[in-house]
Amino acid sequence: MAHTERVREILSWYGSDSPGTRANLARLLTHGRLGGTGKLVILPVDQGMEHGPARSFARNPAGYDPRYHFQLAIDSGCNAYAAPLGFLEAGAADFAGEIPLILKLNNNDSLWKSADPLSALTGSVDDALRLGCAAIGFTIYPGSLDKNEMFGQLREITAEAKAKGLAVVTWSYPRGSGLSKAGETAIDVVAYAAHLAAQLGAHVIKVKPPTSHVEQDAAREVYAAEGVAVGTLTERIAHVVQACFAGRRIVIFSGGAAKGRDAVLEEIGEIAAGGGFGSIVGRNAFQRPRDEALSLLGEIMSIYETAA
Ligand code: FBP
Numbered sequence: 001m002a003h004t005e006r007v008r009e010i011l012s013w014y015g016s017d018s019p020g021t022r023a024n025l026a027r028l029l030t031h032g033r034l035g036g037t038g039k040l041v042i043l044p045v046d047q048g049m050e051h052g053p054a055r056s057f058a059r060n061p062a063g064y065d066p067r068y069h070f071q072l073a074i075d076s077g078c079n080a081y082a083a084p085l086g087f088l089e090a091g092a093a094d095f096a097g098e099i100p101l102i103l104k105l106n107n108n109d110s111l112w113k114s115a116d117p118l119s120a121l122t123g124s125v126d127d128a129l130r131l132g133c134a135a136i137g138f139t140i141y142p143g144s145l146d147k148n149e150m151f152g153q154l155r156e157i158t159a160e161a162k163a164k165g166l167a168v169v170t171w172s173y174p175r176g177s178g179l180s181k182a183g184e185t186a187i188d189v190v191a192y193a194a195h196l197a198a199q200l201g202a203h204v205i206k207v208k209p210p211t212s213h214v215e216q217d218a219a220r221e222v223y224a225a226e227g228v229a230v231g232t233l234t235e236r237i238a239h240v241v242q243a244c245f246a247g248r249r250i251v252i253f254s255g256g257a258a259k260g261r262d263a264v265l266e267e268i269g270e271i272a273a274g275g276g277f278g279s280i281v282g283r284n285a286f287q288r289p290r291d292e293a294l295s296l297l298g299e300i301m302s303i304y305e306t307a308a
Helices: 005-012 019-030 047-051 053-057 066-076 085-089 125-130 147-163 187-199 217-226 233-243 261-273 290-307
Strands: 040-044 080-083 101-104 135-140 167-172 204-207 250-254 278-280
Touching: 005 019, 019 135, 019 167, 040 066, 040 101, 040 250, 040 290, 047 053, 066 080, 066 085, 066 290, 085 101, 101 125, 125 135, 125 147, 135 147, 135 187, 147 167, 167 187, 187 204, 187 217, 187 233, 233 250, 233 261, 261 278, 261 290, 278 290
Parallel strands: 040 080, 040 278, 080 101, 101 135, 135 167, 167 204, 204 250, 250 278
Antiparallel strands: none
16 A cells, blocks of 8 residues: 555654654554554454463464464454564464564563563564564553663663664553552553653554543642543543644554453544544454454444544
C-alpha cells in the first residue's frame, strides 16, 4: 500500500528518526487491512511466557503451535504480529516478509510473584534485525520499585534500536508497590504511564484502557479544578492520547482477558471515538476458535476504518 497523507503526517511527528526507523514505522502503518488509515490492529502473543501455556492456549489448543499465530495475524489483516524470541524464531523464516514483526525484548513470567515486578531481558536488538522485525517491543512497569532499572534498560535498547533503524513499541503497564490494584488502570496513572513511555522515546505506546478511578490526590485536584472530563471511556482515551504529546505519538490499547464479543466491540468503539490509534488484541483473538477470531478481528478493524 502506498503512503497516504495520513501516514505521511504521522511519520512527520518522528522528525529525529533515521530513514530506516521511519521506513519501519511506515511498514507497521501501511500493512494489512488498516494499512494507510493511520490505525493499527496488532496481534500480541507473549501470554505463554507471561501467564503460562495452559492459561494461554488450553482454550484453543491450536495456539500451542507458533505458526498458528503468524497465520492468524496474516489472514485477519493485522498490521503486525508481536511475540518473544522463541515464538518468532519458530515462524519468522516460513512467513518471511508476509507480516511486520515486533520482537518483545523483555518478558515477565508468572512463576515468581513479586510486589515489584521486573521483566527479564529475553532478546536483543540484533535478534530483531536477524528475524526481519520492523520493531522491538519492551515493557516497563511504572510504579514498581525497580522502575528506574527498567527505564535505564529501555533507554539503552531504544538508543540501539534507533541507531540500527528499528521502531520502538513500549508496553507501559503501571504495576508494583507504588500503586494500589485499582491504581494500575486508574486514568491519572495510565495517562502518566503513557506519557512516560513517550518521554522515553517510544514510537508506539501501548497501555490498558483506563478506568475512571483516580489514584493520586494531586491529580484528582487538578482534574476537578480544570474540569478534565474522564467520566466515559471515550473521554479517558482522549485524555491519554492528549497526554502523549497532544496526539503526536501513536497510542494503542490492549484487549485484556477474553470476554464476550459485544463487550469487546463496545470497548473498541469507545477507543476509536476517543481518538485511539488502535488495539493490540491477544487473548480475545487467539483464545477464540479461528473462524470466530477472524470475524471479531474483522469487526474491530471495521470500527477503526470508520473512525479513520
Ligand atoms: P491481551 O490482549 O491478551 O491482554 O494481550 C495484551 C498484553 O499486553 C500482552 O502483550 C501481555 O502478555 C498481556 O497483555 C499482559 O496482561 P496482564 O497485564 O494481564 O499480565
